[in-house]
Amino acid sequence: MESASLKAELEANLEYMIEDKLMNDCYLDVGILQSPACSNLFDQMLSKAYGESVEIMDELNDLITNNDDLNYPEIDKFASKLHMCMARIGSEKMSRAATVLRHFAWLNNKERCLNAFAEFNREYIPFKSDLQRIVELFDLILKAEAEGK
Numbered sequence: 001m002e003s004a005s006l007k008a009e010l011e012a013n014l015e016y017m018i019e020d021k022l023m024n025d026c027y028l029d030v031g032i033l034q035s036p037a038c039s040n041l042f043d044q045m046l047s048k049a050y051g052e053s054v055e056i057m058d059e060l061n062d063l064i065t066n067n068d069d070l071n072y073p074e075i076d077k078f079a080s081k082l083h084m085c086m087a088r089i090g091s092e093k094m095s096r097a098a099t100v101l102r103h104f105a106w107l108n109n110k111e112r113c114l115n116a117f118a119e120f121n122r123e124y125i126p127f128k129s130d131l132q133r134i135v136e137l138f139d140l141i142l143k144a145e146a147e148g149k
Contacts, residue, residue: 049089050131056082057124064117075105097123
């Protein structure tokens with residue numbers, strides 16, 4: 001009985017995180033993936049997107065903060081990957097912000113590129129935290145389901 005109670009509490013936390021945090025704060029469109037049949041697939045998608053986004057942001061951070069002369073083709077390449085990563089999980093707001101960064105990298109505009117990266121980073125930090133928490137909740141729910149069987 002304790003396992004069922006824990007699972008229900010985890011699912012309530014997950015629902016809050018998805019609906020109130022990601023959908024409202026980051027415009028993540030995940031409604032169709034919230035069915036129990038899709039939870040494992042959704043968990044895998046979010047886990048992969050989380051891992052990829054962390055790696056890409058590390059690369060972009062190195063490219064932008066450690067250089068006086070920006071390598072615009074590399075910034076464009078990583079911003080494109082970031083755009084696709086965010087689009088794959090349905091985060092239109094984050095995907096759009098990555099596209100803005102790509103645009104200014106393509107134009108070789110240093111000031112606007114730096115501003116676009118700073119803006120993306122401002123949005124990404126809470127998004128990353130929320131995404132990490134959702135991945136953790138999914139993992140806990142799947143673990144509780146496995147233990148309950």
